[in-house]
Amino acid sequence: MELKSNVPAGPIEQQWTRHKFDMKLVNPANKRKYSVIVVGSGLAGASAAATLAELGYPVKCYCYQDTPRRAHSIAAQGGINAAKNYQNDGDSVFRLFYDTVKGGDFRARESNVFRLAEVSVNIIDQCVAQGVPFAREYGGMLANRSFGGAQVSRTFYARGQTGQQLLLGAYQALERQIGLGAVQMFTRHEMLELIVVDGRARGIVTRDMVTGKIASHIADAVVLATGGYASVFYLSTNAKGCNTTAIWRAYKKGAAFANPCYTQIHPTCIPVTGEHQSKLTLMSESLRNDGRIWVPKKKGDTRSPAQIPEDDRDYYLERKYPSYGNLAPRDIASRAAKEVCDDGHGVGSTGLGVYLDFAGATQRLGEDKIRERYGNLFDMYERITGENPYQIPMRIYPAAHYTMGGLWVDYHLMSTIPGLFVLGEANFSDHGANRLGASALMQGLADGYFILPYTIGNYFASGKFEKVAATHAAFQAGEASVVARIQKFLGIQGRRTVDSFHRELGKIMWELCGMARNENGLQAALQKIPTLREEFWKNLRVLGEGEELNQSLEKAGRVADFLELGELMCLDALERRESCGGHFREEFQTEDGEALRDDETFCHVAAWEFTGYGKKPARHVEPLAFENVHLQTRSYK
Numbered sequence: 063m064e065l066k067s068n069v070p071a072g073p074i075e076q077q078w079t080r081h082k083f084d085m086k087l088v089n090p091a092n093k094r095k096y097s098v099i100v101v102g103s104g105l106a107g108a109s110a111a112a113t114l115a116e117l118g119y120p121v122k123c124y125c126y127q128d129t130p131r132r133a134h135s136i137a138a139q140g141g142i143n144a145a146k147n148y149q150n151d152g153d154s155v156f157r158l159f160y161d162t163v164k165g166g167d168f169r170a171r172e173s174n175v176f177r178l179a180e181v182s183v184n185i186i187d188q189c190v191a192q193g194v195p196f197a198r199e200y201g202g203m204l205a206n207r208s209f210g211g212a213q214v215s216r217t218f219y220a221r222g223q224t225g226q227q228l229l230l231g232a233y234q235a236l237e238r239q240i241g242l243g244a245v246q247m248f249t250r251h252e253m254l255e256l257i258v259v260d261g262r263a264r265g266i267v268t269r270d271m272v273t274g275k276i277a278s279h280i281a282d283a284v285v286l287a288t289g290g291y292a293s294v295f296y297l298s299t300n301a302k303g304c305n306t307t308a309i310w311r312a313y314k315k316g317a318a319f320a321n322p323c324y325t326q327i328h329p330t331c332i333p334v335t336g337e338h339q340s341k342l343t344l345m346s347e348s349l350r351n352d353g354r355i356w357v358p359k360k361k362g363d364t365r366s367p368a369q370i371p372e373d374d375r376d377y378y379l380e381r382k383y384p385s386y387g388n389l390a391p392r393d394i395a396s397r398a399a400k401e402v403c404d405d406g407h408g409v410g411s412t413g414l415g416v417y418l419d420f421a422g423a424t425q426r427l428g429e430d431k432i433r434e435r436y437g438n439l440f441d442m443y444e445r446i447t448g449e450n451p452y453q454i455p456m457r458i459y460p461a462a463h464y465t466m467g468g469l470w471v472d473y474h475l476m477s478t479i480p481g482l483f484v485l486g487e488a489n490f491s492d493h494g495a496n497r498l499g500a501s502a503l504m505q506g507l508a509d510g511y512f513i514l515p516y517t518i519g520n521y522f523a524s525g526k527f528e529k530v531a532a533t534h535a536a537f538q539a540g541e542a543s544v545v546a547r548i549q550k551f552l553g554i555q556g557r558r559t560v561d562s563f564h565r566e567l568g569k570i571m572w573e574l575c576g577m578a579r580n581e582n583g584l585q586a587a588l589q590k591i592p593t594l595r596e597e598f599w600k601n602l603r604v605l606g607e608g609e610e611l612n613q614s615l616e617k618a619g620r621v622a623d624f625l626e627l628g629e630l631m632c633l634d635a636l637e638r639r640e641s642c643g644g645h646f647r648e649e650f651q652t653e654d655g656e657a658l659r660d661d662e663t664f665c666h667v668a669a670w671e672f673t674g675y676g677k678k679p680a681r682h683v684e685p686l687a688f689e690n691v692h693l694q695t696r697s698y699k
């Protein structure tokens with residue numbers, strides 16, 4: 063397998079501009095001859111489908127929800143970055159690029175990151191034109207706030223509902239094209255197989271989640287914008303439906319899977335309370351603009367927070383990282399929280415919690431201002447915990463949140479399967495080993511509105527496309543394998559529910575491949591996961607039929623894929639014998655407990671190739687060069 067990044071030559075500032083001119087175009091009258099399948103209707107998928115249809119390509123778009131506007135992007139709270147420099151506080155495209163490369167701990171491809179920073183400014187213009195109600199200053203300018211890993215304010219927001227408002231913008235654009243007949247929308251359809259014909263992606267097989275009908279869909283290119291896989295941990299901030307199935311099917315058809323072990327543990331989530339939980343809730347990073355994080359200095363101090371005087375509090379982020387303070391990046395803030403809790407300073411009944419305190423900000427700004435900035439987040443917190451965060455500090459703890467790993471893509475966002483493009487959280491592209499807050503929305507929209515529309519045209523204009531029919535052997539085989547798998551799930555008739563397997567897998571992943579990892583733990587996980595998988599295939603019980611709405615059947619398919627992906631994540635984490643960003647190997651840390659990279663050996667992307675069921679996948683590398691932001695030890699002190 064060859065990992066050709068296809069990064070254009072020349073100075074980084076000119077690469078994208080120059081490349082847009084160099085790429086081939088499809089003439090407007092010919093665009094209707096090339097059809098595109100877009101799987102996913104979140105920010106990445108909806109923006110891509112709408113833009114491609116606007117350009118004249120016939121598009122079919124798929125999602126498993128009952129409407130495109132319920133995609134998981136709707137959950138995004140805090141904001142979206144862009145280098146507009148409205149604050150005049152020193153921001154620039156180069157600074158956003160620099161912060162993102164450094165934030166990712168020097169494990170992302172420089173050229174992609176630069177392009178992301180460059181198009182970030184267009185995204186805001188596009189969204190404003192669509193009517194996205196970003197917060198504004200008194201004078202009418204768009205407002206900004208700060209997010210972790212940056213010393214400038216570049217995050218645009220719509221209260222704590224930025225994802226929802228951005229998705230409504232993209233959804234309107236998509237609906238317009240659906241209304242015009244340019245996009246055919248398939249809701250409640252789950253992609254269960256990718257079809258490759260003559261080495262190129264030419265279609266998918268779906269299951270209608272209401273009737274159970276299995277069908278083939280054909281196109282000249284397939285775009286996967288199917289989101290992230292943090293639900294492999296069972297408990298995560300992701301929506302329950304988030305899964306890996308689409309990209310995992312593609313991996314098994316030859317698409318390389320890059321850096322699967324790079325997962326982001328978000329520092330500010332509502333702590334776990336017990337075994338009954340099926341989901342965790344994020345408290346947006348934006349809260350760290352005004353909230354201060356602390357724990358009692360005394361171990362096991364059970365006084366209520368109001369009774370603990372200033373001198374008895376440890377504002378550990380401000381102490382350890384004075385220049386970034388509470389806005390230290392997520393990987394660093396999460397590890398610091400774990401460290402103080404492991405050391406006995408944690409709060410709450412489990413001891414796995416730290417305070418996020420707004421008392422100072424409320425005194426300074428007034429409760430109304432705090433309500434205006436974060437009202438919906440405070441309400442959400444109160445509904446879940448029964449505590450009023452205007453009066454007592456929130457209790458928060460890190461939780462699985464985002465996956466930087468995903469299908470490997472080149473500069474054109476094309477995977478190792480020609481004609482298979484991957485956008486948004488589903489690809490590995492821009493965030494290296496740690497994503498900075500408010501950069502995922504930026505990336506999804508950059509990919510869908512501004513990058514794919516150019517690169518897919520170049521792909522279409524570069525070769526001939528033979529007509530393919532659903533009677534083609536590849537489609538027939540794809541459908542047959544989907545049907546056989548469903549029958550297998552239904553036929554096991556064992557004694558355990560899908561959720562019980564998922565929960566057990568999640569525990570293994572969290573304990574052995576979560577916030578901290580080590581050689582022994584990963585070796586143990588690599589023993590436990592295949593054993594669990596074996597039991598799954600012998601002892602799973604899925605009730606109901608295939609030809610009806612059947613949620614345990616849907617979950618069975620997703621958990622079966624998680625049981626394979628989890629193993630690959632552990633293998634990747636094991637082989638990367640260094641610490642970087644969210645991948646913290648306990649054996650590789652500095653004297654003061656920070657991640658210790660090994661640039662000599664691991665300054666590369668690891669991309670895994672499927673080599674057959676039960677066989678060890680092949681590890682390939684794409685070397686990374688840092689010519690514009692020089693390799694340095696990341697410091698936020």
Ligand SMILES: Cc1cc2nc3c(=O)[nH]c(=O)nc-3n(C[C@H](O)[C@H](O)[C@H](O)COP(=O)(O)OP(=O)(O)OC[C@H]3O[C@@H](n4cnc5c(N)ncnc54)[C@H](O)[C@@H]3O)c2cc1C
Pocket residue numbers: 101102103104105106107124125126127130133134135136137138139140141142143224225251252253254287288289290299300301304305307308344346463464485486487488499500501502503504506
């Ligand atoms: C609670 C929370 C808050 C966040 N807040 C922020 C924030 O403030 N700023 C920020 O930048 N990022 C934030 N993020 C991250 C960000 O929301 C996501 O990374 C981003 O929205 C992902 O967008 P996407 O389009 O790639 O995927 P998604 O929005 O997850 O969409 C995936 C789409 O794929 C479809 N799909 C998936 N699998 C299949 C299949 N097999 N068949 C058919 N369809 C399929 C789904 O139906 C859906 O339409 C947050 C994440 C969470 C969990």
